[in-house]
Amino acid sequence: MKIWKMTLTGALSIGLLAACGGGNDDADTNEGGGNNADGNAENSEAEASEVSGEITVWGWNVAAASMELAVEQFQEEYPDVDVVVEDIGREDLYDRLTVGLASGGSGLPDVTMIETDRLDNYFAEFPDGFVNLSEYGFDEYEGEFPEAKAEAMKDADGNFLAAPWDIGPAGVFYHVPHFEEAGVDPDSIETWDDYIEAGEQIQEATGAQMAPIDISSDDALFRMMMNQLGTYYFDEDGNIDIDSDEAQQALAKIQEMREADLIANVDGWDGTVTATINHQVATVPFGVWYAGTIMDQAPEQEGEWDVFKLPAFDGDGNRDANLGGSDLSVLSHTENPDAAYAFVEYFTTDVDAQMVALEEYGLFPSLTAAYDEPFFEEEDEFFNNSPIWSTFAEVAEGTLPANYTSDYARALRYSADAQAEALLSGGEVQDALGEAAGRIENETGRERAN
Amino acid sequence: MTDKKKTSVIIRKILLYITLGIGVILSIFPFYWMFIGATNPSGAIFSVPPNLLPGDFLVENFTNLNENVGIIRVLMNSLIIALTFTFFAVLIAAAAGFAFAKYQFKGRNAIFFTLLLAIMIPYHVTLIPLFQMMADLGWLNTYRAVLLPNLAYPFAIFLMRQNMRSIPNSLLEAARVDGAGEFKIFFQIVLPTMRPALAAVAIFLFMFQWNNFLWPLVVLGDSDMYTLPVALSSLVGMSRVDYGQIMMGTTLSVLPIMIFFLLLQRQFISGILGGSVKE
Structure with a gap:
């Protein structure tokens, strides 16, 4: 175990170094993926039934499991979109993401999970690697998340490159x-x-x-x-x-x-x-x-x-x-940005999907509308019959950026x-x-x- | 006088066995701890004082592990990759080692020197270009993407060459005089005399590929294609880790190596020493 951990850390840092050196090639080797994403922006208003295709989503253990649970509901709205959730170890996900982005998008999923405190690093290293969610209209949800969380999703120009998930x-x-x-x-x-x-x-x-x-x-x-x-x-x-x-x-x-x-x-x-x-x-x-x-x-x-x-x-x-939290991003080499965005939008802004993730796997939503759910008033038996979830919800809403x-x-x-x-x-x-x-x-x- | 000698021999023996015993405990304990972890629920691994008795969670840990990563499929992937790799890489290393040791050709030393240099390149440097190459070939997610890039393994070639040098030239010449072709010499005379060295290289390469982590992680995207180390690592999330499952998987991953080593250990030791002394 230890040796793996060491190689991993080594590989990640070297991967990032190599990425710095090769950063300029990204745009050229992108094989049109990035353009695809921009070009399809006007389709964002397309009817749900017109969006189709298969998308792959990366996440680590309980997060992957909770996205898996949301797929069925999602498909009621988007019956023609197949979602494949891949469960990858946390450090492994970053290793693969870095290598994939550095080599121009090969072997990457359509949607990936990234921790909030790592977003800026990825945005800076791979500016062409992420779909601008604002172009698909994600801005309309800005008010539904705590300000501190929403701010962390944006690039320097104020565009959403990630959608807020847990906090x-x-x-x-x-x-x-x-x-x-x-x-x-x-x-x-x-x-x-x-x-x-x-x-x-x-x-x-x-x-x-x-x-x-x-x-x-x-x-x-x-x-x-x-x-x-x-x-x-x-x-x-x-x-x-x-x-x-x-x-x-x-x-x-x-x-x-x-x-x-x-x-x-x-x-x-x-x-x-x-x-x-x-x-x-x-x-x-x-x-x-x-x-x-x-x-x-x-x-x-x-x-x-x-x-x-x-x-x-x-x-x-x-x-x-x-302390901590993670988000979903759409990677710009995706061949199916509409379906990928549809999933990200659904998963991060649907109260039911977020509540399942919280109740089944303890992933605390940043979607503030969820805090009105009765679950937050419940007294948790494990935690001394205290309503700890509403305590945390108050904290989430008051946190400074x-x-x-x-x-x-x-x-x-x-x-x-x-x-x-x-x-x-x-x-x-x-x-x-x-x-x-x-x-x-x-x-x-x-x-x-x- | 003889009595004294006898007691001193006995004392020496006792000391020797105590020292060896400590060594045995030190080297076996981690495996024992792993086994304990595999038979207990996850939290038990944190208890203070440590719990040293096997628990009754073995089956449950295995079931959970199998549900999470499909352990049978993963074991098959690992075995297929490691065995195929070992077979071909040993063959290539032996052939190349033989050529470097016994044939005179232009640029032999230059090529060998380049090969030695290749040992010194950290694999991180080649990771991204190699990945790009595999992606361009459309080989991502295939066994061959894991197998091919390392098939000519510089250290194995180096080890074979050192061993091949001890083959007497007269033996090869005698075979040639008797009319044997080069392939016949290689397969029927060289390889059989090199068995200890081949076993050593085989164990080395098998362990390398069995434990290989980063490259399979990067090129094998689909969880159906995962090798054992990659699958085990996928169990480590952020704040929630089931150590029982991980220890179960680690136990399973160590077994084949142990079996492989026990079968070949005699050859392994003589092979590593082979070529170090000229007789």
């Missing part, structure tokens, strides 16, 4: 028995200072720490906090903003937790899950999708988990943030380095983030905002 509103998953044992009322935790105080109390009573972080390689908590404070690696103009006052405030708060011995330094994803289900930590601040992970890996802990919103930085500060940019992956690496510097080596937050900003500047040539 990762953040919250703090907490283990109820630990809170009861320590006598801590989760509702009383409104600020990160309250959280630290509660953490000290819980640790004294139960020995458990508060949050698992893979300190030297993942900065998820830092990103959620930055998002809360309305900042991110880059500002809205794409300038490097990782050393903003707000980002410093966020990292300093995590450093404070670490100094109070509330952070468990875990090893990667497996370490996070191990710490969670064995109660080395009493809480896990993460995106909504972590609910599925806990249910899968610890089914016997039903009723022991619950969720509260991320604590704020000030008394009435913002408690909403997002984040500008991921095409240099997201590079920034993430330096940000994790800065986190390690501040948490493991006891460095000053200001210096660590300033250094990260300098390195990102060197590597990307972007301006610094501070």
Whole structure:
């Protein structure tokens, strides 16, 4: 397994490098695919019954399964369109997508899933690779998604190159028995200072720490906090903003937790899950999708988990943030853009399709109309009979936009380095983030905002 | 005196067996852990302290795995690809190695040197051009797209050439005097004497193709055509991974290699050492 993982990461980065070099050839080798898409734009109003053909869709496990479930309904509206959903591993999908786009569209599907934070990178590397959904009229749905999500779908000119699907509103998953044992009322935790105080109390009573972080390689908590404070690696103009006052405030708060011995330094994803289900930590601040992970890996802990919103930085500060999410794009070499668009439009804007994905596989919709469904008022038995889904829906609607940019992956690496510097080596937050900003500047040539 | 010697021999033996025993445990434990994972539900792999006893989830994991990736079909793909590849690649490596070792021809060293250089090219560099070539030929999603690009495997040719050098020239000359043609010499004299080396190269190439991941991933788009590593990797989504199924699949993927190796291990070891010493 390990060796595969290594080859994969290697291959992906090399693939992207090679892609940079060969970027200019894309348009020539495209064999007319791109033109096809533009030319057919006027047909977007065509009657559903006139759209026909077979399309292939890529997605990874539960996402692929939930699209599969939607096909039947889709075909009631579009009886002549056949949809083949291919279930591909997440990293594998990116490897194949990158190789396919770099070689001009060979072997690619008509529609693919891409995570929101990777979109800008693909749009920048392969500007001719994606069908402009705005030309097919996707703009009319803009208001049906949270603004932060919709903005992330667009290229520099404001065109939709992807349709929003799932979203990762953040919250703090907490283990109820630990809170009861320590006598801590989760509702009383409104600020990160309250959280630290509660953490000290819980640790004294139960020995458990508060949050698992893979300190030297993942900065998820830092990103959620930055998002809360309305900042991110880059500002809205794409300038490097990782050393903003707000980002410093966020990292300093995590450093404070670490100094109070509330952070468990875990090893990667497996370490996070191990710490969670064995109660080395009493809480896990993460995106909504972590609910599925806990249910899968610890089914016997039903009723022991619950969720509260991320604590704020000030008394009435913002408690909403997002972590993760994915989207559907139509690839421009497709021979059947009308059918491909029809599927994307149906799947991302149909409340029923989105609710099936949520109820069966825990994929949280970004389509806000879905939040009115009765499911969101339901009390979830696994989660202490709390209406956690409506909590997450509130978070989704209040989340501020984040500008991921095409240099997201590079920034993430330096940000994790800065986190390690501040948490493991006891460095000053200001210096660590300033250094990260300098390195990102060197590597990307972007301006610094501070 | 002899008693003392005896005890020292016994002590030495005990130490030796303890050391070997530790080695055995270290090398077998990962396989055991994999087997434990394959017989337990997914979450069990995370328990602290680790659960070291087999569970009763074997059948369920297999059923789930088969439902998800069609494991029988996938195993067949892997076997067909790996065996076909091994057969032809060994033949090509042996023939090329023989030519490099025993024939004098113009540019022999230049060609051999170029071949050695090819070993040093990281495969990532050739990935996209090669993929493009397969796409232009219309070969995506076929066995031949996986098989052909690696069929002349430089390292295997190099290994065969080193081994072929130990064949005495006089033997070949004697055969020629007796009227044997070059093909007859190759198939009836050279290959039988090279059996250990052939087995070593065969194991090496079989393992290479059996474990080969990135190239099959990229050229085999249809899940019906997946090889085992590609199919297993498709089980890893984002936040939801069924480790029971993955361990089940990994167990299945290790078995053929183990069988192949156990059958040929004697040849494997003597083959790797062959050619290293001139006798």
